[in-house]
Amino acid sequence: MSAVLTRPLLSVENLAVHIRTDGGLARILDDVTLAVPKGGSLGVVGESGCGKSTLLRAILGILPRGATVPKGAVLFEGEDILSDHGASVRGRIGFIPQDPYLSLNPVFRAGDQILEVMRRHAPGRRRDHKEKLVELFRAVQLPDPGGALAKYPHQFSGGQRQRLLIAAALSCEPSLVVADEPTTALDVTTQREILVVLRQLIAERGLSLLFVTHDFGVLATVCDQVAVLYSGRVAETGPTRAVLDTPLHPYARMLLACHPDRATDLLGIPGTVPAATAQPPGCRFHPRCPQLHSGCPIEVPPMLPAGEGRAVACPWYEEAPRG
Amino acid sequence: MSASDARSVEPSHAAPLPGNPGEGRGGLKRPRPRFPALRRLLRDPVATFGLALVLFAVFVAIFAPWLAPYPEDAFESHILQRLRPPSAEFPFGTDNLGRDVLSRVILGTRSALLVAVAVVGASLAIGVPVGLVAGWRDGWLSELLMRVTDVFLAVPQLILALALGQLLAPGLTTAMLALALTYWPFFARTVYAETRRLRGALFVDALAGIGASTPRILLLHVLPNAAPAIVIRATIGMGFTILTAALLGFLGVGAAPPDPDWGLAVAEARQHLPEAWWFPTFPGLAILLLVLGFNLLGDGLRDIADPRLRRSRH
Numbered sequence: 001m002s003a004v005l006t007r008p009l010l011s012v013e014n015l016a017v018h019i020r021t022d023g024g025l026a027r028i029l030d031d032v033t034l035a036v037p038k039g040g041s042l043g044v045v046g047e048s049g050c051g052k053s054t055l056l057r058a059i060l061g062i063l064p065r066g067a068t069v070p071k072g073a074v075l076f077e078g079e080d081i082l083s084d085h086g087a088s089v090r091g092r093i094g095f096i097p098q099d100p101y102l103s104l105n106p107v108f109r110a111g112d113q114i115l116e117v118m119r120r121h122a123p124g125r126r127r128d129h130k131e132k133l134v135e136l137f138r139a140v141q142l143p144d145p146g147g148a149l150a151k152y153p154h155q156f157s158g159g160q161r162q163r164l165l166i167a168a169a170l171s172c173e174p175s176l177v178v179a180d181e182p183t184t185a186l187d188v189t190t191q192r193e194i195l196v197v198l199r200q201l202i203a204e205r206g207l208s209l210l211f212v213t214h215d216f217g218v219l220a221t222v223c224d225q226v227a228v229l230y231s232g233r234v235a236e237t238g239p240t241r242a243v244l245d246t247p248l249h250p251y252a253r254m255l256l257a258c259h260p261d262r263a264t265d266l267l268g269i270p271g272t273v274p275a276a277t278a279q280p281p282g283c284r285f286h287p288r289c290p291q292l293h294s295g296c297p298i299e300v301p302p303m304l305p306a307g308e309g310r311a312v313a314c315p316w317y318e319e320a321p322r323g
Numbered sequence: 324m325s326a327s328d329a330r331s332v333e334p335s336h337a338a339p340l341p342g343n344p345g346e347g348r349g350g351l352k353r354p355r356p357r358f359p360a361l362r363r364l365l366r367d368p369v370a371t372f373g374l375a376l377v378l379f380a381v382f383v384a385i386f387a388p389w390l391a392p393y394p395e396d397a398f399e400s401h402i403l404q405r406l407r408p409p410s411a412e413f414p415f416g417t418d419n420l421g422r423d424v425l426s427r428v429i430l431g432t433r434s435a436l437l438v439a440v441a442v443v444g445a446s447l448a449i450g451v452p453v454g455l456v457a458g459w460r461d462g463w464l465s466e467l468l469m470r471v472t473d474v475f476l477a478v479p480q481l482i483l484a485l486a487l488g489q490l491l492a493p494g495l496t497t498a499m500l501a502l503a504l505t506y507w508p509f510f511a512r513t514v515y516a517e518t519r520r521l522r523g524a525l526f527v528d529a530l531a532g533i534g535a536s537t538p539r540i541l542l543l544h545v546l547p548n549a550a551p552a553i554v555i556r557a558t559i560g561m562g563f564t565i566l567t568a569a570l571l572g573f574l575g576v577g578a579a580p581p582d583p584d585w586g587l588a589v590a591e592a593r594q595h596l597p598e599a600w601w602f603p604t605f606p607g608l609a610i611l612l613l614v615l616g617f618n619l620l621g622d623g624l625r626d627i628a629d630p631r632l633r634r635s636r637h
Contacts, residue, residue, distance in 0.1 A: 062532040065461075090533055102524035107547040113526075120533070 007078060008035035009208045010059070010093075010176055015072030017054050017063065019276075026276035028054045030232045032072070033303070036176065036225075041202065041209035043223030043240065045216065047255070049273045051232040052212045053098070056180050058082065059210070060095055076176070091121025094169030096179040096198075100161035104153040111149030114168045121172040129171075136167040140197050159190040166198055176208045183218060195221050216259055220244060228252045231273055231284040234303065238310030248306055248317040251285045283314070291316055363627050370623020376616025384433040391426035397583050406599045416601035419591060420581075424601060427583040428609050434584060435613060438499055438568045439561040445503035447557065450510025454549075455541045457511070458518025469515065476508040480567060481574075488576030495568075495584075498577040502564055513556055517549035551628030555621050562617030569610050585610050 017029040029051045036042045044052055057063050059074055061081065074082045076089050097103045104110055111133065118129040130149065137145035140163040148156075148164070156164060162182060169177055182198070183191040199222050202209050211223050219226060220240055227237045228249065236249040247253045254269045271288040274280055280287055286296035293316055303311045364370050388394045401421035409416045415424035457468035484501035491497045518541070521527055530540050571577035572586025580587060585606040592603035 057528075060532055062528045087534060095529075097525050099525065102521070103526055103529075105524075105526045105544055105548070107550070117533070 009038045009040075009077060010036040010210065011075045012055070012059070013073045013075065015055070015058060015074060016070050017051075017058055017067055018070055019064065019067045021066075021277060023275075024277040027279060028067075028232055028276050029058070030279075032229070032232070032234055034227050034234065034237070036208050036210050038175075039206050039208055040225060041211060041223045042225045042227060043219040044210070044212045044227050044229055045214060045219055045255075046229035047214060047273050049231075049276070050229045051276075052214075052229060053180060055229070056095075056178055056210070056212055059178060060093065061087070091117075091172040092174050092176065094172065094174035094177045096162075096165055096169045096177065096182045098180040098182065098184060100158060100165055100185065103165055104161075106153050108152075109149070110151060110153050110156070110164055114164075114171050117168070118171050133167065133171060136170055137164070139201060140164075140167045141193070142167065159186055159194065162186060162190075162194055163197070166194070166201070170201060170205070170207075173205075174207065176210065177202060178210045178212075180212050181214065184213075184215075191218070198222065216244060216256060228255070231279060232276065233284060234313060235285070236310070236312045236314075237303075238306070239308065242308055242310060248310065248312045249285075249314045250289050250291050250317075254290075291319060360627055364623050367623050367626065369619055370626070373616045373619025373621075373623060376612055377620055380432055380436060380613050380616065383429055384436045387429050387433050391423075391429040393423040393426040394430065396422040396426045397430050398581050400581075406595060406602070408599075409601050415605040416599070418588065418602050419595055419599075424588075424605050427588060428585070428605050430583040431585045431588070431606065431609070432613075434495065434578065434582065435565050435568065435610075438495065438502075439564045439617075442499050442502040442506060442564045442568075443557050443560045445499075446507040446510055446560065447553070449503070450507035451514050451546070451553070453507070454511040454514025455518055455546065458515040459522060459537065459541060459545075468511075472508045472511045472515075475505060476512075478505055480505040481570070484567075484571050485574070485576055488571075493576045493579065495578045495582070498568055498571045501571075502567055506560060506564070509556055509560070510553060513552045514546075514549050517552065518545055521545050521548055551624070555625045555628060558617055558621035558624055562614040562621070565610065565617070566614050 012032055012034040015029055015032045016027070019026045019028055032051070032055060034042065034044070034055075044055065046052055054063070054067075058069065059081075061084075063069075069082060072082075073080050076093070079088060081089050104113055111130075114133060115126065115129050118133070119126065122129060122132075124132070134145045134149065137148050142148050142160055142163045153161065153164075162185075166182070169179075179198070183194055186194065195218060201207075202222075209222065211219070213219055223240050225237070226240045226243050228235045228243070228247075228251065230251050236243060236247065236252045243252065244256065247256050251269075254267075258267050258269065269288055274284060274287070280297065282295075282297040282299055283289070283301050286292055289296065295315075301313045301315055303313050304315065304317070306312045306317065364374065383390060399422070401417075403421060404417055405419055405421040407413055407417040407421075413423050413425065415428065418424055418427070453468050453472065457465045457472075459465075480502065483505055484498055487497050487501045488494075491500075522545075527540060527544065530544060535544075568577055569584075569586030569589070572584045573590040575590065578584035578587050580591070588606040589603045589610075592599065592606075595602055
């Protein structure tokens, strides 16, 4: 149907992730299908608790204890990487975490920690690694790139630490970079600088990017494709511009309307994301949806193609918005 | 000259300076100061004093038989010269059996330190693994370990020592057993807290993600984070143990006569007070100084380990 002629670099197919909790079985992800094309960038957007971080953890093979994958697959260059917890792709996927604070062990020098990973996954000797790392530190505009090797994580500021982690993610020359809201903890100006650096590095090296965020502004700067996640399911996918300009799914529409830049007043979506242990039947958005139809609480809506490479999980998307 | 200049320049200012050694070539080879923690400790006069006291005690303990003027006074008695006041011949005087108090203080250093090291060592050997396992695991095993820890924490140290002394033979081994049994929970709780804190840290997930085994993660990556707290706790525990061991000696369930034990000496001296003031004073001073040394050193180490405290001190 829509334009996936070449094989995507990373594809997530019908992935479901369940976690056994005290409150019952949590269906964190349910039938998620996504693809990151070679050299492309996909943004995954959604509210807190919609399963964004779990999706990344599944891709990286670091699902929390007690998590099960009842169905689905994660394919990297056509290989299933879910079954071996990502062992075969170590060094080929770089990860930029959300919280730079405890991403590095505080008792070891930051440089040594990155070099240890390079020793395992990058060709060359320690000398080459050091030079390459200093080069990367310079590329991410870390002050005093040479001296940074000998510093401990706490000797960097938040923004510097985030730059350090971008360098770490790129240190083994991955073909895919996975980023989990890497700028959420930073102030707006630093956020901007870091996004610019990241975008530039990705473009220069021809890397693919999977970027998870809840910020549409950030999304528009770094991603050309977007997937909107709601309560563990994909609500809408398509080119970033098109989705941001004319969101089709009622949830995407309301979520975008909430953005302070667009809203005339502070808007919200009534209700909350359902608990992962107690999701409503049928369309998971129906309790909050202003365009509720009688079929919504019964049938799980399939992804429907909507032209221009877009797809929507709502049979009523062509209907004029209500409410 | 240029190297020290470069270090004093703020990194953010350093970048545009041409030929700055922090950039490029020099960056990889900048000499690092060796033993930075020791240097920082020596900058603190109080902690240095503590360290000096401890090192002095270790020195005395090692060379005790050669340092003591009358090494045979550990066991022999000379009734004719009992309770002599301090003089040139006996700088600390003699005790109720005519033995040189100075010699017995020197000879007692070794057992005081041995008790401290053995008790703290045994406590570490129990407490650290318990803390690591309980902090890492969820569920019944963790609960069980920590509740057992709580039970031991609730037992009063002296009462357990006295009870064990009655059950087994009273002596130094029994006292050490009782002290170790009541001190390990402190290490278990310290290590437990640190392991719990780091268990969810991303670097731990990343290690698991690249295939590191659980023992490797715990011993090589989590435990070093707890090391400062453990070292401080152990140092203060040494002083504490010496004090308690002396107290047990005083109560008669620690070292037995004729061992040259400081606490025992103070106990024996009770009957000869206030005339023979030198008899309890010098062993008591030895206890005081060694405990003080360990506590000051522990405090100094804590200041180094906690950056917030470090900043507030200067």
